[in-house]
Amino acid sequence: MITGRADAIPGLATAFRLHGYEGASLAAITRHTGLGKGSLYNFFPGGKEEMANAVLDEVGLWFETHVYRSLQNQDVPAAERLTSMAGAVEEYFSSRHLVCLYGSFALGQERERFAQQIAGYFTAWIQAITEALPGPAQEAEALATDFVATVQGALILARALDDPPVLHSTVARSLRHLTSLAGPDKAR
Amino acid sequence: MITGRADAIPGLATAFRLHGYEGASLAAITRHTGLGKGSLYNFFPGGKEEMANAVLDEVGLWFETHVYRSLQNQDVPAAERLTSMAGAVEEYFSSRHLVCLYGSFALGQERERFAQQIAGYFTAWIQAITEALPGPAQEAEALATDFVATVQGALILARALDDPPVLHSTVARSLRHLTSLAGPDKAR
DNA sequence: GACCACTTGTACCGATCGGTAAAGGCGCGT
DNA sequence: ACGCGCCTTTACCGATCGGTACAAGTGGTC
Numbered sequence: 016m017i018t019g020r021a022d023a024i025p026g027l028a029t030a031f032r033l034h035g036y037e038g039a040s041l042a043a044i045t046r047h048t049g050l051g052k053g054s055l056y057n058f059f060p061g062g063k064e065e066m067a068n069a070v071l072d073e074v075g076l077w078f079e080t081h082v083y084r085s086l087q088n089q090d091v092p093a094a095e096r097l098t099s100m101a102g103a104v105e106e107y108f109s110s111r112h113l114v115c116l117y118g119s120f121a122l123g124q125e126r127e128r129f130a131q132q133i134a135g136y137f138t139a140w141i142q143a144i145t146e147a148l149p150g151p152a153q154e155a156e157a158l159a160t161d162f163v164a165t166v167q168g169a170l171i172l173a174r175a176l177d178d179p180p181v182l183h184s185t186v187a188r189s190l191r192h193l194t195s196l197a198g199p200d201k202a203r
Numbered sequence: 204m205i206t207g208r209a210d211a212i213p214g215l216a217t218a219f220r221l222h223g224y225e226g227a228s229l230a231a232i233t234r235h236t237g238l239g240k241g242s243l244y245n246f247f248p249g250g251k252e253e254m255a256n257a258v259l260d261e262v263g264l265w266f267e268t269h270v271y272r273s274l275q276n277q278d279v280p281a282a283e284r285l286t287s288m289a290g291a292v293e294e295y296f297s298s299r300h301l302v303c304l305y306g307s308f309a310l311g312q313e314r315e316r317f318a319q320q321i322a323g324y325f326t327a328w329i330q331a332i333t334e335a336l337p338g339p340a341q342e343a344e345a346l347a348t349d350f351v352a353t354v355q356g357a358l359i360l361a362r363a364l365d366d367p368p369v370l371h372s373t374v375a376r377s378l379r380h381l382t383s384l385a386g387p388d389k390a391r
Numbered sequence: 392g393a394c395c396a397c398t399t400g401t402a403c404c405g406a407t408c409g410g411t412a413a414a415g416g417c418g419c420g421t
Numbered sequence: 422a423c424g425c426g427c428c429t430t431t432a433c434c435g436a437t438c439g440g441t442a443c444a445a446g447t448g449g450t451c
Binding site for chain 1: 221222223225226302305306307309310311312314318321322324325326345348349351352353354355356357359360362363364365369372373376377
Binding site: 228229230240241244250251 | 407408409410411412
């Protein structure tokens with residue numbers, strides 16, 4: 016255990032995922048974390064905003080170490096890196112109620128409060144994909160943006176239709192647009 | 204004026220768009236509609252849930268008359284119908300804070316309460332596009348699903364990056380996937 | 392065992408939540 | 422002018438909101 020905060024973050028994350036930022040009442044947070052208000056305000060004196068910041072940072076760190084970094088691994092062909100990135104992202108959201116916290120926060124009016132972190136998350140993701148793609152940067156960035164948007168939309172659609180497999184099928188098709196550019200020699 | 208309800212719906216819609224379902228307090232709703240609580244509960248005895256239902260119905264009706272129906276107009280080539288559909292959708296969300304109410308509701312825990320209407324909205328949209336596309340239905344439905352997901356994701360991305368043009372550029376590229384299938388024989 | 396820093400439970404705060412009740416205003420048909 | 426029905430205002434309800442204060446634990450160090 017590094018800090019008492021760290022143990023609370025998974026519970027905080029599910030609370031924010033299930034209820035959104037504004038909808039996550041302290042009562043719901045104590046339920047999901049198993050911690051009383053006293054403990055929560057001991058670890059996060061800044062209240063709900065600090066809790067949300069800690070969760071966002073943790074999610075951002077996970078993507079940085081598991082997604083962006085492996086996208087830069089030059090020992091593996093680009094198409095393969097992109098495919099494993101897509102798989103990791105699918106698995107991540109599938110086991111987390113099909114909710115991207117950054118996407119959820121971007122939709123609410125809490126967007127302004129966390130604007131920098133939200134924008135930073137998506138630009139980092141898009142940039143990591145862009146750098147793994149060959150060809151002119153402008154075209155690669157467009158493809159990367161389309162992929163990220165499709166993932167976010169597929170999450171919404173999977174929840175809206177109450178049909179989790181929609182995430183995989185949609186992301187798989189979007190991934191093909193990336194790999195067909197990254198691996199023309201590798202394909203077939 | 205058909206009913207007193209109708210006049211309140213635009214204000215209700217922006218209230219729900221800006222604050223989400225749970226975040227839209229009655230105080231915020233009175234602010235956006237200019238109506239007091241008494242008037243609101245006179246028009247919507249069922250409270251917030253009935254207000255949200257009325258707004259969702261109105262949005263669904265708009266899409267039905269402006270989007271789905273024009274997609275069925277056989278007098279116009281399919282590619283052109285799809286293009287004007289994309290333009291209408293872009294314009295619709297651009298002038299409404301880049302928020303799709305159904306997408307917003309799908310993300311929160313209010314999803315269960317409005318599950319049927321949410322699922323119905325997206326299936327109707329996907330089906331309308333599917334029927335405007337040639338070729339095997341399964342393939343067309345996949346393309347239609349990708350388009351709808353991309354629109355939803357582009358909305359999130361445009362808000363997340365605080366960059367409204369992202370909606371147009373992303374949707375335009377996604378539209379090309381549809382028209383390239385619909386247009387080769389019909390085009391020109 | 393005394394001490395101390397950290398953690399926890401509990402009581403409490405003013406503000407706001409969604410919703411209700413009822414009295415008064417208003418326009419309209421007669 | 423009158424009565425009637427719809428609409429609006431206003432006051433109020435209990436519950437819950439995010440946040441604070443503080444006393445009582447808790448475990449480790451000498």
